[in-house]
Structure formats: structure tokens, C-alpha cells
Amino acid sequence: MSHSARIERALETAVASAQAEDAAPGLAAAIRYAVFPGGARVRPQLCLAVAAACGDGGHDLVDAAAASIELLHCASLVHDDLPCFDDADLRRGKPTVHAKFGVPLALLTGDALIVMAFDVLARAGVADPVRLPGLMSCIARGVGAPYGIVAGQAWECEITAPVDAYHQAKTGALFVAATTAGALAAGSDPAPWRALGEGLGAAYQVADDLLDALGDCEESGKTSGRDDALQRPSAVKALGVRGAVALLESHLDRAAASIPECAGAKALRETVRVQATRLVPKQLARTAA
Amino acid sequence: MSHSARIERALETAVASAQAEDAAPGLAAAIRYAVFPGGARVRPQLCLAVAAACGDGGHDLVDAAAASIELLHCASLVHDDLPCFDDADLRRGKPTVHAKFGVPLALLTGDALIVMAFDVLARAGVADPVRLPGLMSCIARGVGAPYGIVAGQAWECEITAPVDAYHQAKTGALFVAATTAGALAAGSDPAPWRALGEGLGAAYQVADDLLDALGDCEESGKTSGRDDALQRPSAVKALGVRGAVALLESHLDRAAASIPECAGAKALRETVRVQATRLVPKQLARTAA
Numbered sequence: 001m002s003h004s005a006r007i008e009r010a011l012e013t014a015v016a017s018a019q020a021e022d023a024a025p026g027l028a029a030a031i032r033y034a035v036f037p038g039g040a041r042v043r044p045q046l047c048l049a050v051a052a053a054c055g056d057g058g059h060d061l062v063d064a065a066a067a068s069i070e071l072l073h074c075a076s077l078v079h080d081d082l083p084c085f086d087d088a089d090l091r092r093g094k095p096t097v098h099a100k101f102g103v104p105l106a107l108l109t110g111d112a113l114i115v116m117a118f119d120v121l122a123r124a125g126v127a128d129p130v131r132l133p134g135l136m137s138c139i140a141r142g143v144g145a146p147y148g149i150v151a152g153q154a155w156e157c158e159i160t161a162p163v164d165a166y167h168q169a170k171t172g173a174l175f176v177a178a179t180t181a182g183a184l185a186a187g188s189d190p191a192p193w194r195a196l197g198e199g200l201g202a203a204y205q206v207a208d209d210l211l212d213a214l215g216d217c218e219e220s221g222k223t224s225g226r227d228d229a230l231q232r233p234s235a236v237k238a239l240g241v242r243g244a245v246a247l248l249e250s251h252l253d254r255a256a257a258s259i260p261e262c263a264g265a266k267a268l269r270e271t272v273r274v275q276a277t278r279l280v281p282k283q284l285a286r287t288a289a
Numbered sequence: 290m291s292h293s294a295r296i297e298r299a300l301e302t303a304v305a306s307a308q309a310e311d312a313a314p315g316l317a318a319a320i321r322y323a324v325f326p327g328g329a330r331v332r333p334q335l336c337l338a339v340a341a342a343c344g345d346g347g348h349d350l351v352d353a354a355a356a357s358i359e360l361l362h363c364a365s366l367v368h369d370d371l372p373c374f375d376d377a378d379l380r381r382g383k384p385t386v387h388a389k390f391g392v393p394l395a396l397l398t399g400d401a402l403i404v405m406a407f408d409v410l411a412r413a414g415v416a417d418p419v420r421l422p423g424l425m426s427c428i429a430r431g432v433g434a435p436y437g438i439v440a441g442q443a444w445e446c447e448i449t450a451p452v453d454a455y456h457q458a459k460t461g462a463l464f465v466a467a468t469t470a471g472a473l474a475a476g477s478d479p480a481p482w483r484a485l486g487e488g489l490g491a492a493y494q495v496a497d498d499l500l501d502a503l504g505d506c507e508e509s510g511k512t513s514g515r516d517d518a519l520q521r522p523s524a525v526k527a528l529g530v531r532g533a534v535a536l537l538e539s540h541l542d543r544a545a546a547s548i549p550e551c552a553g554a555k556a557l558r559e560t561v562r563v564q565a566t567r568l569v570p571k572q573l574a575r576t577a578a
Contacts, residue, residue: 022454023435027443031434079400084392103373107396108443111368111403115433118407122425129418136411136425144404145320146312154316154397165311 001058003048007041010067014120018112030101030109031116034074039092039221040278043178044070046200049271050182050193053264064124065135065185068117069178072143075113076174078106080153086226093221114143135184142177149174156232163233171208172201192260199255200275206248207279209234210241214281245280252276290347292337296330299356303409307401319390319398320405323363328381328510329567332467333359335489338560339471339482342553353413354424354474357406358467361432364402365463367395369442375515382510403432424473431466438463445521452522460497461490481549488544489564495537496568498523499530503570534569541565 001009015035019028044066051062081088081096082103089099098106118136125132145151152170155161176197180190213236215224227234235244256272259265290298304324308317333355340351370377370385371392378388387395407425414421434440441459444450465486469479502525504513516523524533545561548554 018434020435022451024440024443024447024450024458026446027434027440075400079396082396084396102446104446105443107368107371107373108439108446111364111399112434112439114400114403115429115437115439119426119429119433122422122429125422125425129421132418132421133411133414136414137408140404140408140411144408145307145316145401146309148404150397150401150404151313151316154313154394157315157391157393157397158313161313162311169313 003045003052004041006048006058006063007044007066007070008038010063010120011035011038011070014067014071014116017119018116026101026105027108027112030097030105031112033100034078034097034109034113035071037092038070038074041070042204042275042278043073043174045271046175046178046197046275047182047185049264049268050179050196051186053259053262053268054183054186054188055263056186059128059186060124061121061128061131061135062182062185064120065139065181066178068120068139069142069174069181071113071117071120072139072149073174075110075117076143076149076153078113079110082106085153085156086223088223088226090223091221131184131187135181138181138184138190139177142173142181147173148177161233166233167202167205168198171205172198175201175204195258196255196272199251199258200272203248203251203255203276203279206235206244206251207281209236210244210248210281213237213241213244248280249276252279292334292341293330295337295347295352296333296355296359297327299352299409300324300327300359303356303360303405306408307405315390315394316397316401319386319394320401322389323367323386323398323402324360326381327359327363330359331493331564331567332362332463334560335464335467335486335564336471336474338553338557339468339485340475342548342551342557343472343475343477344552345475348417348475349413350410350417350420350424351471351474353409354428354470355467357409357428358431358463358470360402360406360409361428361438362463364399364406365432365438365442367402368399371395374442374445375512377512377515380511420473420476424470427470427473427479428466431462431470436462437466450522455522456491456494457487460494461487464490464493484547485544485561488540488547489561492537492540492544492565492568495524495533495540496570498525499533499537499570502526502530502533537569538565541568 015032018031047066056062078097080086081091082098088096097109121136142148147169155166176194179193179197183190183193212224212227256269259268304321307320336355336358345351367386369375370380371387377385386398410425431437436458444455465483468482468486472479472482501513501516524536545558548557
């Protein structure tokens with residue numbers, strides 16, 4: 001089964017657990033809407049790719065880790081889009097969850113997705129409990145306080161924020177969770193995989209700044225120009241478009257170079273290359289990518 | 290160590306994990322503010338009491354389960370108080386989290402507390418991984434969709450809601466999680482402990498309706514009259530004050546009678562009795578309580 005198929009199957013199983021004939025219908029619908037259809041599923045793809053590079057052949061706990069991370073990512077998008085943060089109407093080319101279901105259900109949808117993300121780990125962990133605590137803590141660190149994506153969003157509520165810590169928490173932390181959780185779920189040491197997550201997370205943050213600044217709503221599928229409107233730090237503002245593209249490419253090179261020697265290293269470098277072509281906005285892509 | 294001391298210690302350890310010199314200061318402060326000082330800690334007390342009745346003498350996983358449930362309860366209070374739901378200014382006799390820190394940080398505080406609740410389980414689960422998956426799923430069921438407290442709140446977004454399902458999800462589910470998680474963490478069968486959670490949860494919901502209707506802000510420590518203002522179903526509206534008190538007492542009697550025969554049954558019945566005196570608003574308390 002392809003990685004994409006494994007991810008969608010694990011997400012479908014998770015989302016189905018929240019649907020029931022006697023469930024509150026609005027919440028059930030909003031949860032499904034927040035998860036399907038997805039974006040590129042970058043983080044769970046990365047998680048599965050690292051697990052495969054570590055020699056995993058299709059362990060349930062690996063799929064659960066990938067789904068958990070994507071559910072947490074979806075939760076963060078739903079909450080970040082709310083009027084009290086980005087106030088965004090558009091996400092993945094369709095109305096945001098609160099634009100379609102209202103603010104109260106959007107808030108609850110995010111909450112339910114966070115709970116679901118850990119329940120997914122629990123269900124798969126029954127067959128493999130020894131790997132479960134480390135995997136949970138690894139993913140929790142990428143999401144919660146003080147260094148996960150929730151903390152990253154919290155830096156936007158401060159008058160000043162250290163840019164590196166802000167970006168690392170807001171974007172990098174969940175990429176690091178994706179690579180290290182992939183290794184952990186496959187029974188491998190997570191430490192050698194941190195740098196890959198950090199490099200890709202940093203690249204992704206610059207790519208996001210570029211997409212936002214270049215204002216290509218069609219390509220990004222979301223409201224653009226928000227960094228500027230909300231006075232958030234941006235690589236484009238600091239370095240200009242050319243400087244930001246160079247920075248993005250250096251992050252990607254660093255990420256690819258960090259991949260440790262292992263059975264699946266070659267395939268994983270190819271995955272990183274494919275992600276790279278996705279990350280650089282089309283109008284700026286280097287020919288080689 | 291007393292149960293209260295164990296609960297506060299476990300919560301303190303959890304909250305400390307979100308504080309760091311380089312943490313976003315607003316979020317770190319809001320998390321602490323949301324958890325301390327607490328209310329009666331009814332749910333974690335219940336969790337520890339059931340574990341003790343099952344013969345547990347102070348297992349770390351029991352304390353973690355109790356703390357996890359209280360953190361999830363705190364998260365639900367922070368989110369329920371937000372302007373898009375109850376729009377409450379007062380909680381436990383002080384300004385609500387959003388009244389003090391603003392809506393964005395309040396939203397993130399709830400998110401961080403949910404993540405923390407599962408991380409607490411993970412940390413304690415290292416020494417006892419076999420009990421971890423069942424415990425996590427038990428607690429997730431009490432919080433998430435389709436039957437947990439998030440779902441209970443979601444019923445308020447529907448034009449009509451089945452009253453029993455709404456109350457069971459909004460209040461009962463986390464009480465059931467408290468009793469069954471206590472048994473699970475202590476290594477016992479959770480099934481005989483469901484009825485105690487259901488009975489106490491139902492009693493607590495009626496008590497909440499009474500406090501809200503009687504408008505005693507000083508006793509409840511929160512804004513009263515919200516059920517009526519928000520047109521929510523209420524036992525007082527349906528049965529009158531006397532009828533609601535009778536219902537509350539019948540729920541408590543049912544809860545006490547459900548306690549299975551075990552070494553700690555007598556002490557647990559005493560705990561239920563103490564909770565009972567807390568639940569009935571002072572002005573209505575029966576002499577016997």
C-alpha cells in the first residue's frame with residue numbers, strides 16, 4: 001500500500017471514530033470537513049518516509065503516529081484561522097471551518113482533533129505499549145507548551161518575540177515531531193532524525209512566508225498577505241524575495257545532507273527533493289528542482 | 290500523603306513542564322492561572338478514591354490519571370467561558386482566563402492543557418506501559434467526540450438536543466472517566482465503576498443547574514443565570530427547585546449504592562457523602578448531609 005493510501009486510511013479510521021448515529025451532527029461534520037480533503041499531508045508523509053528509512057515495513061504504530069501528527073496539524077489550522085488569530089476565510093481552497101460551521105463549532109473541532117490525535121496513538125499502542133510513552137511525549141512536545149506549535153502561536157500574542165524561537169515553535173516543532181516520531185514508532189533512535197525535521201521545518205516556514213508575500217491565493221489555497229497585515233516577522237520582509245528563496249534552498253540542502261546513512265536513505269533523499277519542488281513557489285522554482 | 294496533596298503535586302509537576310525561561314511568558318502564566326488555585330478538584334479526588342478502593346497504595350499512574358482528568362476539566366472551563374460560548378467573566382471567584390489574558394491566549398491555554406493532559410499520562414506510563422493505552426482511551430472517551438465533554442458543548446450549537454445525551458456528554462462523561470480511569474490505573478476492571486461516575490455526574494449536573502438558577506455567585510464562584518440566558522435545558526426549569534433537589538439526592542443515593550464490594554468500599558461511600566454535602570447548595574442542604 002502506498003504511503004498516501006496508508007495516511008488516508010489511518011485518518012479515515014480516526015475520523016470515523018467520532019461519527020455515530022447519535023453524535024452531535026454539527027461537530028461530526030466539522031471534524032470530517034477539517035481533515036478531508038487534505039493538503040499535501042507533508043508531515044505524515046515525512047513520518048512514514050523516516051520510518052521506512054529505518055527499515056519499518058508497515059507497522060500500525062507508524063501509521064498511527066503519522067495520522068496523529070496530521071490531526072494535530074489540522075487542529076492547529078482550524079484554531080489559527082479563527083477570527084481572534086488570522087481571521088482567515090479560505091483554507092485549502094474552501095471556506096475555513098469557522099466560516100462554514102461558526103466559531104463555536106470550529107473551536108470544539110480543534111479540541112476534538114487534539115484528543116483524537118492521542119486516542120489514535122492509544123488504539124495502536126495496545127499491540128505495542130512499550131513504544132507508546134516515548135512516542136506520545138515526542139508528539140506532545142511538538143504541539144504543546146513550552147516549545148510546540150501552540151507555543152509558537154502564543155508568541156504572536158507577545159509584543160516582541162525572538163524570531164528563531166517563534167518560527168521553530170510555530171513550524172519547526174511539528175516537523176521535528178514528524179521525523180522523530182517516525183523513527184520512534186519504527187523502533188529506532190530518534191536523535192539522528194532531529195536535524196532533518198529542523199531543516200525541513202525551517203524551509204517550510206520560509207516557503208510559507210514567500211507564498212504569503214507573493215499573494216498567490218490560488219497556489220496556497222488560503223488568504224494571503226496575512227503576515228504583513230498582522231505585522232508578523234517574515235523571511236521575505238527581512239531578506240527580500242531572492243534572499244528568502246536562497247535561504248529556503250539552503251535549509252533544504254541542509255535537511256537532505258542531515259539524513260543519516262541507513263537502508264532507506266536514498267529513497268528519503270528523493271522524498272525531500274519532491275517536497276522541495278512543492279515548497280518553492282511555482283513562479284520562482286529553480287530549474288534543477 | 291493525602292489525596293489532596295498528591296493531586297496538587299501532580300498538577301504542579303505538569304504545569305511546571307510548560308514553564309521555561311525561554312517560554313512565551315503570557316501562555317506560561319495563563320496555564321498556571323487556569324489550574325491554580327483550583328476548585329474542589331472533585332474529579333481527581335474521585336479518581337484517587339476509586340483507585341484506593343481498588344487497593345492501590347499510591348501508584349504514579351493513578352496520580353497521573355487524576356491530574357490528566359483535572360487538566361482536561363480546566364481546559365474545558367477555559368474554553369467554555371469564552372465569549373463564543375458562556376461569555377463568563379468570573380470563575381472560581383476570579384476573572385476568567387480570557388478576561389485576564391485575552392481571548393487568543395485563553396484559546397491556546399485550553400489547547401496546551403489538553404496536550405499536557407496526555408503528556409502527563411505518557412510520563413507516568415514509561416514505568417507501566419501496559420496499562421497506558423486503555424487508560425488513555427478511557428480518558429479520551431470522556432473528553433472528545435462523539436460522547437465526551439467536547440461533544441456535550443457541541444450539543445449547545447444544535448437547534449435541538451436530546452437532554453440526556455447532552456448532560457451525559459457535558460458532565461457525566463468526565464465523571465465516568467474519573468471513576469473508570471482510577472480503576473484502570475490501579476490495575477482493576479473499570480466496568481463496575483461506571484455507575485458511580487454516571488450517578489455522580491448526573492448529580493453534579495443538577496447541582497450546577499441549581500447553583501445557576503439560585504444565582505449564588507458567591508457560592509458558585511462564577512457568573513450565574515447563564516442557563517436561562519442561553520436557553521439551555523435545566524433540571525430546575527423542568528422540575529422546580531424542590532424537584533431538582535429530590536432528583537439530585539436520588540442520583541447521589543444511586544451513586545453510593547452502586548459502589549461494588551471491595552476493601553475500600555466504606556471509605557469511598559464516605560467520600561461520596563462528603564461530595565454530597567458540597568453539591569447541594571448551602572441554602573437547601575438536607576440536615577442529614
